[in-house]
Amino acid sequence: MNISYVHGLIGGAFIGAAAVILFWFNGRIMGVSGITSKLLSKPDKDFWWRLAFVLGLIFGGYIYQMRFPVAVVIETSGWGLIVAGFLVGFGTVIGNGCTSGHGICGLARLSKRSIVATIVFMAAGILTVWVKKTLGV
Numbered sequence: 001m002n003i004s005y006v007h008g009l010i011g012g013a014f015i016g017a018a019a020v021i022l023f024w025f026n027g028r029i030m031g032v033s034g035i036t037s038k039l040l041s042k043p044d045k046d047f048w049w050r051l052a053f054v055l056g057l058i059f060g061g062y063i064y065q066m067r068f069p070v071a072v073v074i075e076t077s078g079w080g081l082i083v084a085g086f087l088v089g090f091g092t093v094i095g096n097g098c099t100s101g102h103g104i105c106g107l108a109r110l111s112k113r114s115i116v117a118t119i120v121f122m123a124a125g126i127l128t129v130w131v132k133k134t135l136g137v
Contacts, residue, residue: 007070014060019104022053029109031101032057033092095121 019030026049039050074081092098095117097106103121106114 007068011064015100015104018053018056019100019108023105029101029105031097031105033089033098034101091121091124 022028022030032054035050035053038044039047039054076084088098095102097114097117099118099121102111102114102117107118
């Protein structure tokens with residue numbers, strides 16, 4: 001039996017739980033790009049929970065990978081990853097949010113802006129994979 005979906009299912013459950021917990025305890029929408037950008041800008045009263053959130057993302061993933069190793073295949077160079085990171089950051093600025101803010105929290109609130117944003121970034125992702133597979137890039 002192939003259970004390759006289990007890791008994604010567990011990760012999705014943790015992301016959903018984090019969104020609910022953040023909203024219950026802080027009254028905030030979980031948008032990782034917004035949390036991270038405000039963490040990196042001028043410190044304010046929310047600095048510590050933002051830092052704890054981002055460190056939880058990093059170390060939570062690390063701990064999970066140590067306990068339940070998953071093979072990760074990266075088919076690009078270090079420069080490709082850097083360019084991809086900048087493009088993702090640029091996209092979150094243009095889209096005024098990221099997949100967690102729009103795709104998880106925004107859709108749950110039935111936000112029209114988030115529905116459009118989610119359709120656009122899903123379409124862009126699908127198109128990117130199609131072009132990569134078709135052109136062999």
